[in-house]
Amino acid sequence: MDYARKGYFITGTDTGVGKTVVTAGLTGVFRHHGIDAVAIKPVQTGAVIKNGKLIPEDAFFYRLAADLPQPIDQLNLYRFVPALSPHLAAKLCGEKIEPEKVVAFCRQTLLCHQLTFIEGAGGLCVPLSGPNFTVADLARELSLPLIVVARTGLGTINHTVLTVAYAKSLELEVAGIVFNALGQQQLGPAESDNLEIIAQMTGVPILGILPHLSRVNVEGGAVEGLLEAVEESVSWSQLAPWLKPKA
Structure with missing residues (x-):
């Protein structure tokens, strides 16, 4: 299977750079154009407890932004409350991530x-289960x-050149x-x-520059204007030339 023609691995130069927003936005734009696109977060740390259930907020955000029909368990495999590196979060929860x-x-x-x-967790060097299975190792396994x-x-x-x-x-x-652009209203x-x-x-x-979106918030589940911004500012159609999006 040529997985490289089926998807992309989204990583960041650091944590908090907006991977989840970009992942959800790209997925939603492709779906809007008739492509069966989906976003998954295999390992989520910093999950929250709501109504007695452990919720992986990134995967939940995908569902909202991209109108995904899949249940959360199909979008996320491991989830942990501690907002730490996955290997440590799993250890503190008495669990082990199996590569x-x-x-x-x-x-x-x-x-x-x-x-x-x-979507990965943090940057490429982040350990998922330990030093022998990092975010980069997962991307490499998936080709x-x-x-x-x-x-x-x-x-x-x-940060970017090193990544x-x-x-x-x-x-x-x-x-x-x-x-x-995160909190920057304009680029100087x-x-x-x-x-x-x-x-x-x-x-x-450079695929594009996502502008500051004051009404988009992953934790709050706010998605207003995200798909429009991604469609206008990111060269999304270049990512899957083998697919034929509807006009």
Whole structure:
């Protein structure tokens, strides 16, 4: 199975850079254009308890933003309350993340849909079950190209260039970078230069710049304007040229 033609692995330069927003937005846009797209979060830390149930907020956000019909258990495998690295969160909860189960969960989803977006946890070096099974190891097992989500502001040159360099050192394909403006209302000269320099230093396509979306919030389940922003600002149609989105 050529999984690379079935999906993308979405990673970030750090935690909190907007991977979940980008993942949900891309999924929703493709679904809006008639493509059977889905988003999954194999391992979620920082899950919350609501009405006596443990809820993986990222997967729940996918359902809201992309109007996914799948139950949460089909979008998330492991979930833990501690907002920590997955290997430690699992240990503190008396559990162990099994790499084989994570890989099988992802592959099953890839087989069942035209396009699957798989969101990692934090950045590429984050241990899922320990040093021998990281986010990068999962992406490599799945043979999926990466979409890197990065900040636009100060520090992003170093973080983004290092992320891309590490991915390439593992022979992972980097399909492109999506920049997330986060709290910045407008991009100044420094932010614009950051993007240009990163493109030159990495040789990786810039897929777009997601503007600051004040009415989008993962924890609050607010999705207003997300799909419209992704459709207008991200080169989403270039990600799946083998599919034929409806006009």
